[in-house]
Amino acid sequence: MTSQKIRNMEEFARVSGISRPTVSKYFNDPTSVRASTRSRIEAALEKHEYRPNIYAMNQNRKLTKNIGIVVPLLSDPYFAEIARNLEQRCLAAGYRPTLFSSHGNAALEVEVLDTLRAMKPAGVLLAPLGRASDDRSLERFCDDVPTLIFDSSVEEIGLGFVGSDNFQFTSHITDYLCRTGEPPSFFEMKTPANPNAHRRRQSYVAAMERFGFEPEVISVAGEGWGFEEIGRLGGHEAIQKRRFSTNTVLCSNDRLAIGLLTACYEQGLKVGREEGCAIRVAGQDGHPHSRYTCPPLTTISHNYDAVSQTAADALFAAIEGKVTPWKSIRLEGRLILRDSA
Amino acid sequence: MTSQKIRNMEEFARVSGISRPTVSKYFNDPTSVRASTRSRIEAALEKHEYRPNIYAMNQNRKLTKNIGIVVPLLSDPYFAEIARNLEQRCLAAGYRPTLFSSHGNAALEVEVLDTLRAMKPAGVLLAPLGRASDDRSLERFCDDVPTLIFDSSVEEIGLGFVGSDNFQFTSHITDYLCRTGEPPSFFEMKTPANPNAHRRRQSYVAAMERFGFEPEVISVAGEGWGFEEIGRLGGHEAIQKRRFSTNTVLCSNDRLAIGLLTACYEQGLKVGREEGCAIRVAGQDGHPHSRYTCPPLTTISHNYDAVSQTAADALFAAIEGKVTPWKSIRLEGRLILRDSA
DNA sequence: ATAAAAAATTTACGCGCGTAAATTTTGAGA
DNA sequence: TCTCAAAATTTACGCGCGTAAATTTTTTAT
Numbered sequence: 001m002t003s004q005k006i007r008n009m010e011e012f013a014r015v016s017g018i019s020r021p022t023v024s025k026y027f028n029d030p031t032s033v034r035a036s037t038r039s040r041i042e043a044a045l046e047k048h049e050y051r052p053n054i055y056a057m058n059q060n061r062k063l064t065k066n067i068g069i070v071v072p073l074l075s076d077p078y079f080a081e082i083a084r085n086l087e088q089r090c091l092a093a094g095y096r097p098t099l100f101s102s103h104g105n106a107a108l109e110v111e112v113l114d115t116l117r118a119m120k121p122a123g124v125l126l127a128p129l130g131r132a133s134d135d136r137s138l139e140r141f142c143d144d145v146p147t148l149i150f151d152s153s154v155e156e157i158g159l160g161f162v163g164s165d166n167f168q169f170t171s172h173i174t175d176y177l178c179r180t181g182e183p184p185s186f187f188e189m190k191t192p193a194n195p196n197a198h199r200r201r202q203s204y205v206a207a208m209e210r211f212g213f214e215p216e217v218i219s220v221a222g223e224g225w226g227f228e229e230i231g232r233l234g235g236h237e238a239i240q241k242r243r244f245s246t247n248t249v250l251c252s253n254d255r256l257a258i259g260l261l262t263a264c265y266e267q268g269l270k271v272g273r274e275e276g277c278a279i280r281v282a283g284q285d286g287h288p289h290s291r292y293t294c295p296p297l298t299t300i301s302h303n304y305d306a307v308s309q310t311a312a313d314a315l316f317a318a319i320e321g322k323v324t325p326w327k328s329i330r331l332e333g334r335l336i337l338r339d340s341a
Numbered sequence: 342m343t344s345q346k347i348r349n350m351e352e353f354a355r356v357s358g359i360s361r362p363t364v365s366k367y368f369n370d371p372t373s374v375r376a377s378t379r380s381r382i383e384a385a386l387e388k389h390e391y392r393p394n395i396y397a398m399n400q401n402r403k404l405t406k407n408i409g410i411v412v413p414l415l416s417d418p419y420f421a422e423i424a425r426n427l428e429q430r431c432l433a434a435g436y437r438p439t440l441f442s443s444h445g446n447a448a449l450e451v452e453v454l455d456t457l458r459a460m461k462p463a464g465v466l467l468a469p470l471g472r473a474s475d476d477r478s479l480e481r482f483c484d485d486v487p488t489l490i491f492d493s494s495v496e497e498i499g500l501g502f503v504g505s506d507n508f509q510f511t512s513h514i515t516d517y518l519c520r521t522g523e524p525p526s527f528f529e530m531k532t533p534a535n536p537n538a539h540r541r542r543q544s545y546v547a548a549m550e551r552f553g554f555e556p557e558v559i560s561v562a563g564e565g566w567g568f569e570e571i572g573r574l575g576g577h578e579a580i581q582k583r584r585f586s587t588n589t590v591l592c593s594n595d596r597l598a599i600g601l602l603t604a605c606y607e608q609g610l611k612v613g614r615e616e617g618c619a620i621r622v623a624g625q626d627g628h629p630h631s632r633y634t635c636p637p638l639t640t641i642s643h644n645y646d647a648v649s650q651t652a653a654d655a656l657f658a659a660i661e662g663k664v665t666p667w668k669s670i671r672l673e674g675r676l677i678l679r680d681s682a
Numbered sequence: 683a684t685a686a687a688a689a690a691t692t693t694a695c696g697c698g699c700g701t702a703a704a705t706t707t708t709g710a711g712a
Numbered sequence: 713t714c715t716c717a718a719a720a721t722t723t724a725c726g727c728g729c730g731t732a733a734a735t736t737t738t739t740t741a742t
Contacts (some may be wrong), residue, residue: 055400075421
């Protein structure tokens, strides 16, 4: 503040009484210079508020400090929440996160990857679109950039995979539903966006068979990422055609369940596990909104913190040179009992 | 694809048979070179897939093609949706948008602004946190970077303001409620996050007085951005203490309304405008989720497309040199009639 | 105290591109 | 065909910083 603006690192080095290469070292890693030097630089930093030019920095560095975070759909609060979580962890670890959304569009996902490649990021945390993804593009991208896949796995691509254990999810909540009432039907999309849905269906079928019940899968039509509307329309049809064979429905995910709740409301079906309720509805994901549906939605929740921490740590480790073989980590979910089931 | 990788613009210029300065001009603005030259460059681009180094580009340019988009809370689907909209428009106009969220935290907002400043963006679309914002920081930022404020206004800062007409919003929906049933109470946060809430309260009071009704404002406690929970807790209290003097409640925003709906459910109050309903609840914003509440929420919706288009166009115009005096544009909302009121 | 190791400095070069000035080429109209 | 403006080229420099190598200074260990 005291003197005029600092134009570049040369000038800043002069006013701080340190040579420019050492100042450069400091900005790349403050701990790489002697403590006394560090405090002198930081003192100068207080007085002159200089910040290195990020473009000049990244131009010559083989590896930037950038980390890309890519999710399929940022307007889905589930992804927004996990993206926020990841972003904070990157910041805390000294990286510069940049957020991208594929907006449910495969062409956009490829564009995002192209943009990302041009940024020469140190690493990328990528939640792929899933079924719609251009797998070849993903694969080539992972060859060029250290990439950790999360949420939805795509073969053995990138550094590894971190996500939730969908088998455990569905198995656990199916168990709960079977023990506390009529066995559930399974409500899902016919052409789900990502492979997690398949795992959940399989797990449902297996769990039902363990109990000696007949699995009943209701697959509703609908393309794209408007899950609530797909659930609502499919719910209307399923209710009218009496396709739920019991009074209990387990949805493949919470957004679908939210749509189904709306359909139930519109059909005059009272949802819940109390006396006088016509139907029990449960979801899966622990969607941020699930607490506020009417009735509040019983669901099995991702362990947001653990997933994002595991994913971020795995990427940081890889960036910092720890080579580990490709690995898939799947974390368990927690059952959240509410009034809907 | 035919030959080996192109390392820089020099090499690319050579293989395309054009001089490097001309190629450079092309990348800055394809229309600035002769059509025949352009097609020769683009032909070479097909065969060699070269992309200029963004860091080297931006280092020397006084103005980058970057545009920053800042919202207070990306996990709120309302902001996610408007951010997505703005992002697409920037892309379509040839800019490189980057998304930031303040995560409801004033310190983070300042950090975001700092990061943004280092990016030397051509312009910024900023939705401030509102009350919590460090106004001095915002002001200094607007002095340095062409910034258009949207959603929530902060004095006469930046290039201008684009948002919704909160007076019209509340006036319109209050009119509707008064004409179709008992006059509404107004349900709001005691210390709202942004100034829009104050305008809405004022507009409610004015509309009620026009009708000759006694305004009744219920201000509930609660800090932060967890509006649903604040609405739910405040709703419980208001219901128990019988603070709603009529059977109709207008909420300051949809997220608050969603929480109130949950409270009503939990209290056994049937919400709706039909026979046998105990209470009517309406929101404001046209939140993406409002269609799927139970009952679906009557609300007045932002004109998302128009707001984002107006905001983006205003920024682009300013970037391209059109100087206009500071201006505030407020767009009208559209009433969405659903079952809740 | 001295030797050895660690850290900082000096010097120097290059990254990939923007951009200005002077020159040459191109293309459209007369 | 000639004229002349527009476009492309040549040449040259600089942006702000990373980084390597050789040297000097400081710190740590003996």
